[in-house]
Amino acid sequence: MKNSFEYAALAPIVVLLGAGVFSILIEAFVPRTSRRICQLFLVLGSLALSFGYVLINATKTLVGDPATNGGQTHGLRQFAVNGATVIDGAGLFLQGTLILIAFVAALLLAENQVDPQGDAFAARSSTLPGSEDERQFTAQGWTQTEIWPLYLFCVGGMVLFPVANDFLTMFVALEVFSLPLYLMAGMARRRRLLSQEAALKYFVLGAFSSAFFLFGSALIYAVTATMNFGQVSVALENAGQDTLVITGIGMIAIGLLFKVGAVPFHQWIPDVYQGSPTALTAFMGAATKVAAFAAMLRVFYVAFGGMRWDWRPMFWVVAILTMLIGSILAVTQTDIKRMLAFSSIAHAGFLLLGVIATSASGLSSSLLYLFAYGFTTIGSFAVVSLVRDAAGEATHLSQWAGLGKKSPVVATSFALFLLALAGIPLTSGFTGKFAIFTAAIGGGATPLVIVAVIASAIAAFFYARVIVLMFFTEPPVDGPNVVIPSWFTKIAIGVSVAVTLLIGVFPQPLIDLIVSSGIFAS
Amino acid sequence: MNPNNYLVLAAILFTIGALGVLVRRNAIIVFMSVEMMLNAANLAFVAAARSTGTLDGQVAAFFVMVVAAAEVVVGLAIIVTIFRTRRSASIDEASLLKY
């Protein structure tokens, strides 16, 4: 086996991690006044560059429409680092999606107009909440630029996640993108106690779940003597009956189900989404979901694809629980961020249908869904970050009454995102839902689709309720108002709206891209 | 001797760790329990490497140690912040976010 390190193939990741290191240097050497601007250039630039590399790799791996080239769906693929990573069409698509989402999210994180005190992060997270020096730092208008190296490492880890081709790499990537998230979750400028609590919970439970993932892969390794997905699937064809294997699959599933926020591993989601700075929540809600599902799809399609008859029932149960509990619990939420958190749980349930299908259409529909969902989520949280009163963001539903009067544009775009989440036609949400339901029925999961339909019906209620609140009720006298953000947020929301509508009305180009990017390589 | 026993041992350690997470209130101890689970995984890796005669497991163990170290840094940072704000390391104190 030759020792090689294919820089070209890994360029997107290398660029981001490298940029991360570099941005630490910026923290160290650039004077405070000019740090923010340098960091922004570095972050956005490196994201753009790495996206460019993704495109370059894509040109090498795309196979075009399987219909036109003899039904071949295996893209050219390139294993890197002795097969520790595999660069294939689906992986590249996911990388691209992640980088785009990260780019838009970066704009949100950079926003420093909506809050009179500065950006979304504490002036100095080391200071005690409510303490004297906190007040001073805030008064001096310090802003924290340490989040940017964290952010770059996080994105780097995420971009590595979907192309990781063995359990170890996957674990490392998992930690690389989780640890910065834990930290950033705790750095909110307002409501710092909640923020820190969110960080703690996220960390403890996250570590807990990754331990499961790790132990699971250890067991699989113990049976198959390899961690490479391809080899694992081959090995399992004869060793598949071992109980250790089943246990291993189960534990790996737990680790990943936690990340996607599937019931009963979902409870961190509402707390963390609510506690973290909203800009970060937007990033988490979108990117983590994509990355985690990317990994889950790869693991269960490639490594455990042969054992689908064993793990499918387990996923059925989880999917049903996730869809129903997610939708039902959202009904009585009074905090908009928590409500969106529960809705993201329900959506995780819908996405599980794509995993269960374990078919080409299952994969492509999941990719479509993830892409659509990612941007809708970013957009909706971006809007949440704009509705503020003196104490910061006004996230209680009652405060959203009559928003349509105060700011029709913002309210309308939020309504659009809600409709997309509810899966109303002509929005991206419907396209994704339609694709994934089709795949599920094609894969013989009709009962799940019925459950999904019922769940969507329940979900429709609380989405519609918010619209009623915004448009059909009179605004409270001392209600919050919608602040006019800087171009960062404007662009972020604009892009999300555009994507939501475009994929709703003209999904064909995206679908072509996904289909031509082919299935996972093993 | 039969390397499977080591797997069993690893499983026992893992379970102890998991239970530790559940029963202990002190954030530090909870955190140590998590580390214990990771190390249980390490043990499993090494044992498996031995029994299957491959190196990947041992490599993995090293990786995991590094990752665990990083986790310690992050974890302690968070816990210390919480401790400074709340003057308590009890993980149950931090329960404002609910319902």
Place this chain on the structure above:
Amino acid sequence: MLTILMLIPLLGSIAVFALPAARETLAKQIALGISIVTACGAVFLTTRLSGLGGGFAVTEKHDWIPAFGISWSLGIDGISGVLIVMATLLVPLVIIAGWNDVEKIGRGTVKGFFSLILILEVFMIGVFAATDLFLFYVFFEAMLVPVYFLIGRFGGPQRAYAAMKFLLYSLVGGLFMLASLIGLYVVSERQLGKGTFDFSALANMNIDPATQKVLFLGFFFAFAIKAPMVPFHTWLPDAAAESTPGTSTLLVGVLDKVGTFGMIRILLPIFPEASKYYTPIIIILAVISIFYGALLAIGQTDMMRLIAFSSVSHFGFIVMGIFAMTSQSMSGATFYMVNHGFSTGALFLVVGFLVSRRGSKKIEDFGGVSKVAPVLAGVFLISGLSSLALPGMSSFVSEFLVLLGTFSVYKDVAIIATFGIVLAAFYILWMYQRTMTGVPSTEVTETVTEITKRELAAIVPILAVIIGLGIFPQVALKVINPTVNQIQTHVGLFDPVASTTPSESGS
């Protein structure tokens, strides 16, 4: 062609919305002009139907999402043709009737109201003209949004509740339809190799009965909620009572027709076996709807609710006619859809005139109106008579055809249903008696004034159409019959032959 027909109101609505909020009259005028142009266009397109044997006319087809075999394909046949004409004719009249509604409500903007109505018109045309089931579904759901806002933004005190109820009912139905739709797509994938939503292609598959029965239910559930059939009807009275008369007209007159339209145009051709299999239970439901709706109409104290419930009864007739599956009953049912649109529309509008004067929908707040506003009362009476299917009005022809067609296959059912016409006479005339006759109270004499020119302009055309079609129903039936016959032959049913015909008497 049809795309252009849909573009006209779409652009119109954008234009209206783009106007500065101050230019209210201009907004109204643009909306009215646009809607009239659209109506003319629709009528013109329907003339293309003459001559071809019930198939689709002015068809067009462009790929939309080829990956799912979805295409932007439109076309009209006899059934959708007349319904589109009905819808597009109603819109301008609704606009005229609702000319000052928004100012009266004092909520929302004028331009918002009228651009919503125009958007709704786009979707109404689309849902009837779509020959691709996916497209149909998209319009089916998209229609909800403007109506949702029309009710919730411009409705009465309970508007939020009503809007929510309407939206959820329709969404739930739509979601089950979606499930069946996808199922159908998967079936077509298996049978035709390439999945498609093309109506004709799906109709020409032969799906095995078991599958049919399952898929049928999803669609039927959605259509039964839309139609609305007992026991899925409870959203209608609230929605109709809370929204402005114009909205109610379009809601009950046109949107609900999508349900019955779907039954005759989608369920029968695509699921013939299942349709026959479920016929008995559906017919029973229909008869229940007829009487249930009528009795509840009698029991109402709110005029809008009364009309809504009367519609439940009328829809019972329509559904019965569709599933009796004889040429008379189906043509009658289709014609009934058209007439019901006009007659119920007329009733809603007239009641709207009354409400806008008196400021109350309650029946007991009126009385003696004919004394102070005889013409208004007369118009009210004519609308009512057409709703109770008085011979000479178009509604009589359709109702009788439905009964006749049903009678020729299910005598007992038809005989029972016929007694529904007595109840219809009761609730209409009783409402007339309580609101129009007697000695007017002081409130009435103060508030209720004679009908205005504008209101006449809105209502007279409808009444003219009702009476005109009553005397020359062939105008519509000529268009409808061929398509109905096509469906009937597709389902594989034929009208029963008379037991003795004069020709036999010779031999």
Place this chain on the structure above:
Amino acid sequence: MTAALIGLPLFGAATLLLGGRRTNAWGHFFAVAMSASSFFVGIFLFIQMLGRSGEERAVGQYLFDWISVGRFHVPFGLHIDQLSMVFVLLITGVGTLIHVYSIGYMEHDPNRRRFFAYLNLFVAAMLLLVLADNYLLLYVGWEGVGLASYLLISFYQHKPSAAAAGKKAFIVNRVGDVGLSIAVMLMFVTFGTVTFEGVAAGAPQAAPSHVTWIGLALLLAACGKSAQFPLQSWLLDAMEGPTPVSALIHAATMVTAGVYLITRAHAIFDLSSTARTAVVTIGAITLLLGAFIGTAKDDIKKGLAGSTMSQIGYMILAAGLGPAGYVFAIFHLLTHGLFKAGLFLGAGSVMHGMNDDVNMRHYGALRTAMKITYATFGLGYLAIIGVPPFSGFWSKDEIIHAAFGQNIYIGLATLLGAGVTAFYMTRMMAMTFFGEARWEKGIHPHESPATMTAPMLILALGSAFGGLLLVFVGDIEGWLEPIVGIGHSDHAVSNTILIPVTLLVVLVGAGYGWMTYGRRPVPVVAPENVSLLTRAARADAYGDALNEAVFMRPGQYLTRALVWFDSKAIDGTIGGLSAAIGGLSARGRKLQNGYARSYALTMLGGAVLIAFVLLLVRL
């Protein structure tokens, strides 16, 4: 030409209704003109018809294709033959007279224009009814006259009683219409057509059961329109309408439509003895019931209404006798049209003089005050009780005669009816024109204007000599024979015996009436302590009470129950469903208790669940 018959009055109605106030000044004259011209067209057609021999007297006029779906073809066609011609002349003739009369009668009514519009509308609809060449088109006229009668009964809309009466009339008629539509549907199913010829041609081959059912359904329709038992209750309330309306619609023309329908459908009834028996029975019951009600009414119009019921009972009965009776049914219909219209107009004239008081107990001794009215009313009186040679005698006697031919009990019923008729008419006559004056304060009876008396006189002449003319000049039997055929059953009793007997019965009735009301003074307020029979008669033989108890009240309960059911049960179920989800959600939230360790516990539970499911699959 035939179309013009309908077109003219229809045009009149449209002009007056759409023209609005502009036509107030000349509207009534215009209406009269339209009705009259229609009458002259009728005369013209009549003369044409006389020019042709019996068989080709029937002419059809196809206008256009009305409804055509599948095998169901209904032309919009008119058909005029001897039978329809008779009606055309009656409707337009009497109609025109009553138009003229109304000019005076409605002089002071602000809504006179609307009244005349409705009258024209009625004439048009009635003509359509008798001129249609198929049952469905007949249906249109059938409900058209119903509509007109509804509008005219509730013409005084400010009177709640009037409004209610109109509604009642329409709804009871609708019950009858159910019968008609069922009949039409059955015809289509049986014969594949609903035209008169088609049905007549097909009837012989049709299954007897079908024919019988058609017959019964038609009878139900006739009961509704002609106020026959059990659908009679609306007619008495219908007297709320202006008197000319009662004369035209509720005496002369519309209420006799049932007789027309049965005669028109003779092909059906000829073939079904069951249906005929039903018809005869209904007729007999109603003629007695009506007469019985007539005996106790103090309201002059209600009294006449009762008598109308009973007279139509005669006609229906006669029609039920089959070929032996059709002609006499129509014959009586004509004579009755003349004298009953005359009587009503007379009553109207009396009311006009007594400024709209209808209670006969406030009348008396009017023969001096209103000479013409007295004379005309008197002639009508003689006609209705059947004194030779006045018109009623000819027709009624023939019916009694034929009835005895059918069976003895029916015959006796008709005979008894004749007696009672004599009684209540005498009572009416006595209470109104004889005895001492019981007028209210400030009432000064005066004769009506010429516009009113002229039509009365003409009708009086008609009631006096109409019978003679029709029998000897018109040869009504020969005239109608080609349409309905003629058949003489072997008579149980010959006329030579029957006529004297009848006259005797009539004399007895009249005499008793005179004894009780002519000789003795009539109390101004109706005595309370009267026999149960009288009470029953005053209460319209409890017809309304029956409807109230059987239909209205249960209906109300049912409706209320359903309204409750709809809001609570159906809407409640769905509301409950959403409430349940809400409750579930509210409880489920509590699981999210904020303790990281309990979250971990949940995860562990999930792990166990997963392991369980995975292993379960293995088993």
